[in-house]
Amino acid sequence: MDIVIARGGPDDFPQLLEPVLAAFGDSLNDEQREDIRLSYDDCHYVGARSAGRWVGTMGAYPFEVTLPGRARVAAAGVTMVGVLPTHRRRGITTRLMDGLLDDAAGRGDVLAVLLAMEAPIYGRFGFGVASEFTSVAIEADRARFTVDPIDDGELVLCDPIEGSKLAEEVWDRQRLARPGAISRRPWMWELWRRDREHDRKGDSALFWAVHLDASGSSDGYTTYRISEGEHRGLPRYTAKVVDLVGADADVEAILLRFLCSLDLVREVEIPLRSVDDPLRYRLVDGRQLQVTELGDFLWARILDVPRAFEVRRYPFDDALVVEVEDRFRPDVGGRFLIAGGPDSAHCERTDAPADIELGASELASLLFGAVAPSVLADAGRLRADDATLARADAFFTSTPKPFNATEF
Numbered sequence: 001m002d003i004v005i006a007r008g009g010p011d012d013f014p015q016l017l018e019p020v021l022a023a024f025g026d027s028l029n030d031e032q033r034e035d036i037r038l039s040y041d042d043c044h045y046v047g048a049r050s051a052g053r054w055v056g057t058m059g060a061y062p063f064e065v066t067l068p069g070r071a072r073v074a075a076a077g078v079t080m081v082g083v084l085p086t087h088r089r090r091g092i093t094t095r096l097m098d099g100l101l102d103d104a105a106g107r108g109d110v111l112a113v114l115l116a117m118e119a120p121i122y123g124r125f126g127f128g129v130a131s132e133f134t135s136v137a138i139e140a141d142r143a144r145f146t147v148d149p150i151d152d153g154e155l156v157l158c159d160p161i162e163g164s165k166l167a168e169e170v171w172d173r174q175r176l177a178r179p180g181a182i183s184r185r186p187w188m189w190e191l192w193r194r195d196r197e198h199d200r201k202g203d204s205a206l207f208w209a210v211h212l213d214a215s216g217s218s219d220g221y222t223t224y225r226i227s228e229g230e231h232r233g234l235p236r237y238t239a240k241v242v243d244l245v246g247a248d249a250d251v252e253a254i255l256l257r258f259l260c261s262l263d264l265v266r267e268v269e270i271p272l273r274s275v276d277d278p279l280r281y282r283l284v285d286g287r288q289l290q291v292t293e294l295g296d297f298l299w300a301r302i303l304d305v306p307r308a309f310e311v312r313r314y315p316f317d318d319a320l321v322v323e324v325e326d327r328f329r330p331d332v333g334g335r336f337l338i339a340g341g342p343d344s345a346h347c348e349r350t351d352a353p354a355d356i357e358l359g360a361s362e363l364a365s366l367l368f369g370a371v372a373p374s375v376l377a378d379a380g381r382l383r384a385d386d387a388t389l390a391r392a393d394a395f396f397t398s399t400p401k402p403f404n405a406t407e408f
């Protein structure tokens with residue numbers, strides 16, 4: 001069976017998506033086909049061909065990803081990964097990833113990022129955990145605040161056109177403050193505006209609540225759906241949050257207070273919150289904010305080590321030498337001096353003795369400050385002496401913690 005790896009173009013829609021649909025046991029109706037065309041046209045595709053048909057698919061969106069210190073880099077957002085069930089485990093994904101990363105590096109992308117369906121798939125390609133998340137559920141009636149947020153602005157329920165315009169402005173400002181956040185592409189907002197029946201999964205249409213500050217400028221928003229329910233004849237609705245984003249913690253608390261005050265709503269579910277979310281500590285009874293899930297979310301793979309570590313910022317001045325074993329792209333790895341601080345950073349290849357030895361996946365976790373070097377050392381995935389680990393933990397840490405709230 002001859003397999004040829006080729007780039008996919010506009011004329012390969014929708015055939016190029018067949019492997020990924022088959023791999024996920026999915027199919028598209030006309031409306032979904034129309035919707036997915038938007039993202040297809042915004043994506044660099046590679047595919048595997050055999051006997052005149054596509055048997056494997058992989059795409060890359062042109063994202064910008066935030067690194068610690070409000071730094072931004074171009075990143076390939078890897079998506080639509082799938083191989084026909086008849087062609088799996090023959091190295092097709094490995095070859096597609098090779099081609100996709102070559103193309104991304106050629107375009108100047110510093111990173112590739114993705115959301116992994118299953119954790120064991122992508123480590124072999126040099127991807128490591130770049131952000132974690134929690135899902136939370138809050139008993140609305142019990143969400144009293146220790147420090148009530150003062151609201152000298154107002155909340156407005158907007159239609160999708162106005163709401164998405166204001167929300168997008170808030171998002172684009174806020175993503176710069178959060179390592180791991182990605183730039184959202186125009187089609188993402190368009191799909192939320194379209195708000196198709198199949199995206200509602202039995203819940204209400206999407207509501208857009210925007211917070212305006214005292215001067216009337218938008219500084220936060222939440223999008224949510226209402227899920228009807230009852231218990232012994234009494235209403236027990238759930239507000240299911242899609243996004244909750246504020247210019248600061250006070251605005252986010254105002255948005256949560258609003259959701260908890262919705263009539264008929266007894267529970268608020270927020271599927272994606274950062275692990276350093278202060279909302280729990282706002283509540284008199286923090287246990288009412290229950291963590292229903294905790295896990296990895298964004299994965300990253302570095303394509304240009306010097307550029308990635310020069311762009312991010314560090315809590316204080318220090319310098320460490322890392323020896324990186326990159327099995328999938330050996331030319332990307334090697335020994336690097338990383339010298340940086342709060343205002344500037346420098347990274348270059350060096351012959352100096354290494355302080356830390358690690359793999360490409362672990363390096364990606366350090367870039368985002370997602371996992372402490374000492375934790376990776378205890379997991380047997382990084383080598384350094386104890387004194388170096390203490391320095392490296394402090395040097396590579398990120399406040400706030402990396403977090404991505406965008407599915408792609």
Ligand SMILES: CC(C)(COP(=O)(O)OP(=O)(O)OC[C@H]1O[C@@H](n2cnc3c(N)ncnc32)[C@H](O)[C@@H]1OP(=O)(O)O)[C@@H](O)C(=O)NCCC(=O)NCCS
Pocket residue numbers: 023024081082083084087088089090091092093094095115116117118120121124
């Ligand atoms: C996951 C998937 C894309 C892998 O494609 P593939 O062409 O079979 O992958 P490869 O043959 O290149 O596998 C490379 C290696 O990864 C391993 N691997 C692949 N998928 C894996 C998985 N889901 N879990 C654990 N290991 C996996 C293979 O065993 C192989 O290991 P080896 O080199 O030690 O033999 C494919 O099975 C698929 O389409 N799955 C369903 C859809 C899906 O989960 N897509 C990913 C979305 S994030």
